[in-house]
Amino acid sequence: MSTFTIFLILIVVVAFLLVVVIMVQNPKGGGLSSSFGGGGTQQLGGVKKTTDFLDKSTWTLATLLLALILASNLAINRGAESIDSKALDEDAATTAPALPAPLPAANDPATATPENSTEE
Known part of the structure; x- marks a missing residue:
């Protein structure tokens, strides 16, 4: 059983x-305390x-719940190859992201429709 699993079980029990x-x-001040005598002079x-x-x-x-949640973050097995940020990844930095295709111009006669046509 991993450390993270133990933290997870403790978090569920405490919650x-x-x-x-x-x-x-x-x-309103009642609850369990009011069932122990309910305002009488002798109370348990x-x-x-x-x-x-x-x-x-x-x-x-x-x-305790907050401390267990924060401590469980330290117990997560991230593996040896894990990198927290893509900015630190050398392979991702060398490849450029693909640019989206340009949108057609509004006055382009090839894509003109009656709505955006300026000719009458």
Whole structure:
């Protein structure tokens, strides 16, 4: 298994966990934290602590996902013959690109049509 494949698996797992943590949260302050007591005086862990945990885990997973994506770029196998730019390729620099065929002139009698004809 290549290093890039390992990074790819980790990226998928972290992305899935990030989706789960975001879906558990409620934008109005409810979500998982409201199911742990819902405003009563005795709460399992406390609503504030649950919200802090979900907030910190969201930021941690997002940072980890970004770091894994950037690190996976370094693990891509580009091969020995790969050149990043065509400007650095010596073979491409010596061959000139083919020029497109010139467009016919508007006043050329051979290609004149009634629309672009100036004679009446």
